[in-house]
Amino acid sequence: MSTIIKTTNLDYAFSSKEQVLFDVNLEVPTGSIYGFLGPNGAGKTTTLKLLLGLLQTRNSNIKIFDKGINDNRIAILKKIGSLIEQPSLYHHLSGYENLEVFALSYNISPTRIKEVLGIVGLSGAADKKVRAYSLGMKQRLAIALALLHDPELLILDEPTNGLDPNGIIEIRELLKHLNQKHHKTILISSHLLSEVEKIASDVGIIHNGKLLFQGSLIELQHLQSNHSFIEARVNSAQAAKDLLATRFKATLVGDTLRIAFKNDQQIAEINQTLALGGIMVYQLRLVNHDLEELFMKTIAE
Numbered sequence: 001m002s003t004i005i006k007t008t009n010l011d012y013a014f015s016s017k018e019q020v021l022f023d024v025n026l027e028v029p030t031g032s033i034y035g036f037l038g039p040n041g042a043g044k045t046t047t048l049k050l051l052l053g054l055l056q057t058r059n060s061n062i063k064i065f066d067k068g069i070n071d072n073r074i075a076i077l078k079k080i081g082s083l084i085e086q087p088s089l090y091h092h093l094s095g096y097e098n099l100e101v102f103a104l105s106y107n108i109s110p111t112r113i114k115e116v117l118g119i120v121g122l123s124g125a126a127d128k129k130v131r132a133y134s135l136g137m138k139q140r141l142a143i144a145l146a147l148l149h150d151p152e153l154l155i156l157d158e159p160t161n162g163l164d165p166n167g168i169i170e171i172r173e174l175l176k177h178l179n180q181k182h183h184k185t186i187l188i189s190s191h192l193l194s195e196v197e198k199i200a201s202d203v204g205i206i207h208n209g210k211l212l213f214q215g216s217l218i219e220l221q222h223l224q225s226n227h228s229f230i231e232a233r234v235n236s237a238q239a240a241k242d243l244l245a246t247r248f249k250a251t252l253v254g255d256t257l258r259i260a261f262k263n264d265q266q267i268a269e270i271n272q273t274l275a276l277g278g279i280m281v282y283q284l285r286l287v288n289h290d291l292e293e294l295f296m297k298t299i300a301e
Ligand SMILES: Nc1ncnc2c1ncn2[C@@H]1O[C@H](COP(=O)(O)OP(=O)(O)OP(=O)(O)O)[C@@H](O)[C@H]1O
Pocket: 014, 018, 020, 038, 039, 040, 041, 042, 043, 044, 045, 046, 047, 191
């Protein structure tokens, strides 16, 4: 698996007292949608700005496309499309004209303008003034701007922030389309796990400037299943605990027993052991740690 972005022990301080990033080792796989997740103030925007050279550190160890950012800034930035904070759009111009302003500066053909308008689903609204656009349409136009030069990598800071549910779905579908059909690697920041898990293949969780988790979404979900348990309501919780003790880790919580397990086979085994041991089982309930809880737990630890 190749890596499109790699940072090694990335630190950043706005002043000598205010260090906001601590040893961040980001690894974004080529071809992924990488969800960079963290609560407000965690350091997401600062990290993305460092990747884009909008902030600089003397000893930053950032490699993008296998090249150091400090020595290859222009070549690297040519292959990146980005959206950081509010997009700057001309509201008195149409969507097409907004793209044209940038296309003229960067020698990009009118054909490409039409193409990106099609990709972001704004062909029908191309001649409408941007001031009449919904927030979601403005955001899609901003993504169209980022796509004009056909970059390999997109870096988007909270692209669904402030959008209504419909707008959020449209951006999500657009990003999936760009990843799957146009083979763009996408690094997207968000403070919402529920959003990231619907779209990302890979996840990094940052909190207080430290990367607390990094891995595939499947690995994150696996971590979730490790935090799930079976809750048993039985006639004698202590007797049930003793009966299971050699095979399972169980904890008494009031009258119920919480039993850690790894797979469905083990659930059947727990059920059988209790029944054969003469325990009256009133209820066996699967309690899933949801990812949101796991996320909160991760950042609280
Ligand atoms: N220009 C600045 N000067 C000093 N401190 C800053 C500056 N910009 C950000 N910070 C601080 O750096 C820390 C990280 O901020 P950053 O904007 O990177 O977080 P974030 O995860 O993107 O959160 P948000 O979603 O709220 O933007 C915060 O404590 C913030 O107050």
